Amino acid sequence: MRTLSMLLISMISFPLVFIRNNSIYQAIVMYVVMLFATLLVFIYAPNEQMQGIVQKIFYFHVSSSVTAFSAFFLVFVASIMYLWKNAEWWDAVALSAAEIGVVFCTLVLITGPIWARPIWGTWWSWDPTLTLTLVLWLIYVAYLMLRLDAHDPKRSRFAAVLGIVGYVDIPLILWSVEKWRTLHPKPVLIQEGGTTGLPFTMLFTFAVCLVAFMLLFFYLLRERISIIQSQHTIEVLRHQVDNLPTG
């Protein structure tokens, strides 16, 4: 259910990538929302009764994990589009999303244990959700390594295949690890019958956090894609300069 809702959010937020407004406005909006989110987390949202201040990491942890899943979904879509259309732009999207996804996935794997140590009394447990995140992290780190290593012309196609295989693997990994014991807190965001287990203040704070993370993700994505495109342009120009007749 938890993963399902994440996938749902990632699919809804996906069209944001097509919004191409001026990047400085996007940066300002992102900055304001992030500041607002931080204020909400530390001042507005109440302390959880049982867990105390430790619970506040939830806002960053869950937002990071939704962002990471969105990024991996984007890698999947961009990989399919690249193999289908063979357009460089989709390849740039896939690479950028994979890099950012690995960063956010790393954040999830760092913030999770920080929360788990005082609450569960252990840094790590081989619970389904944790195992899934770790395996995904390994797959997408391998994706980045493949991009660095493979010879140039076919590298993008290999990476696209791995981007598809990795995402298709998610439900299978989840299915297999769920046959283990479950320790991870059940999703409090959406409970059976459509009601939420969170009080409004916490839910509002979380929603703002999620928006802030998404804005950050798409801002980074835009910037990364434009860097890749600039690199491409420079290569083309350098090639032209090299081929100029001398004298």
Place this chain on the structure above:
Amino acid sequence: MSGSKVFLQQVLALLAKDLKTEWRTREIFTSMFVFSVLVIVVFNFAIGADTELIRQVASGVIWIALSFASVLGLQRTGQMESEEDSLQGVLLALHDSSALFIAKMLAQVVYLLIVGLCILPLCGIWFHIDFIACIGYIGIVFVLGILGLSIVGTLFAMITLHTRAREVMLPMLFLPVSVPLTIASVYATAQLIAGMTLRDIVDYISLIGVFDIVFFTLALLVFDHIVEE
């Protein structure tokens, strides 16, 4: 009709070529078998002398040995194809490149099944496990699990053929993606060793089956993009 006949003929010809080469050199099988025996022996030292503990982890050791041996075999197969560009020649002769994928995958299944058949009795003797009592069910798990390992492994072997650090990249890609398969195969085997029947492991069997079908379909869909120039 004749198209599928040609396809089948090409698959069989390629498979026969690989198996014939292997029969003459026995290079891949030897390295896979010796390596998996080594893995089992080393694990045996790591676990210690507790017979009950060894019985519990035996299925894990067997599947780790098989997936490591699979990496080794795939690397040797890949090396053979990349020498003197023989892959290009094979691809030129083919009508449909997925014949190559299916043949390579079946060859890998054959190697792994033989290695599996050889290490099962060894594990039975060393770990004091009676495999004969449940050999039929274990056979199902082995065939399906090995099929999955070979599908994913062959796909990634064809990808890493073109990478510089081939020896590193293949396990880096292969092992995390095959995690669901490994989990399901290990637990299915463990439950069979513990005396359970097919009905208790039907969940795991269906997981392995779904893994096989999904990745086989996916591999056929994307294989053209991997090999085309």
